[in-house]
Amino acid sequence: MSELEFHTLLVQGVFLVAALTVPALLFIVAPYGRHAREGWGPQMDTRLAWMVMESPSVLWFLAVFFAGAWSLVPLLLLVLWQSHYIQRAFIFPLKIRPGGHTPVTVVAMGFVFNLVNAYVNARWIGEFGRYELSWLLDPRLWIGVGLFVLGYRINRRADAVLASLRKPGEKGYKIPRGGLYELISCPNYFGELLEWTGWAIATWSVAGLSFAVFTAANLVPRAVAHHKWYKQKFPEYPASRKAVIPFVL
Template sequence: MSLELALGVATFVGLRLIRAPYGRYARGGWGPTIPARLGWLLMESPAALVFAIVYVLGDHRADPVPLVLLAGWELHYLYRAFVYPWRLRGGTRMPVSVASMAVVFNLLNASINARWVSQAGRYPLGWLADPRFLAGAVLFGVGLALNLSADRTLRRLRGPGESGYKVPRGGAYRWVSCPNYLGEIVEWSGWALATWALPGVAFAVYTAANLVPRALDHHDWYRQRFVDYPPTRRALIPYVL
């Protein structure tokens, strides 16, 4: 957990200095590349698969609360690893180095969260009615819904055969440039609350450390590229950031 928090600090500092070289910031100098679809699959699938493997080794794998938490985790990562990549449009590529760093993080993060949920946490059945779990579950659901909605808006920006970037509009894009990132931060903050555990907190902190700099970069990129970009739209948090 301390390692993950340290990685969060290093990631935040690094991403404020250097834009991660994939997506719209793809550029040379980062070694061999692979198709973005394959990169996303390789990056995100360990989070789903390793979590499941570590989870089934836990003494509390059949308890109701761990099973609910397992379902939430897998719902997110099965989509992110096995659905989202095949909905990407265009022939973009991703450095193997970037995908490899994400794999290492996901192996660590999935392992410590799964071990807590199915072994160390010891959640009684009454935890499902605890205000902390209920509030966390609501945040997780809201964040997931926001993330999916934002992804859908981005997919619909381009018609068949189209390439390039456009200004996303509608939904939460009325207020922020990156509602997809906001959704993930809210989602994993909900996970931290629902699990009420340090592994969940470490993941929520790392998620923010990774996505806040990228959201700020996206916001600046949009404003520089599109002269008609909505002036009141913020990067990540409506009316604040």
């Protein structure tokens, strides 16, 4: 089996995992964050869990990318990817309220997926994909970049609103207000959906599409679970809000 055939097999595996993830998460809410509960084995500090789980998307991605025959356009794509994952792996965890715990099984599954996904996307843009300088004039690149940047800004803004809800020493949850929170319960997830849809368009690749599909399979059910949780916990929760896609879902 050639490496390209192996790569193709992994991409197909990501699609398969996405197809299995949707029904699984409709019946089982991943046990971390506000949905944390006992019965999932050993746990670790949530801040460290995020760093461990997301680190392959920074470090392994870089290693795989620079092992390829990369050029200018792939470098631009690299900047997009790393702008998200450096934030997600090493900055975002430091803003999480200390004291939380996440099951090691969840961390392990996330770590393995990110190893595969980082390899699949880094190897495609750095070696197997063909991104000549002419790609800089292709509208698909800039439509994708525009969507990614928009999603990134939405995601960061939503995270900032959540982080500001509690004053130092406060515990518990509050209803987030302002911006897209007036329309949906999870604008942070909506932002990520836009980011990786933009990535799929900018790379115009099956590898990028597989990640966009998996992101939707993972985040949409969790957003629905968050939305349901908010409505159960807060009787005054705005009835007009949707879960993750404004005016739709």
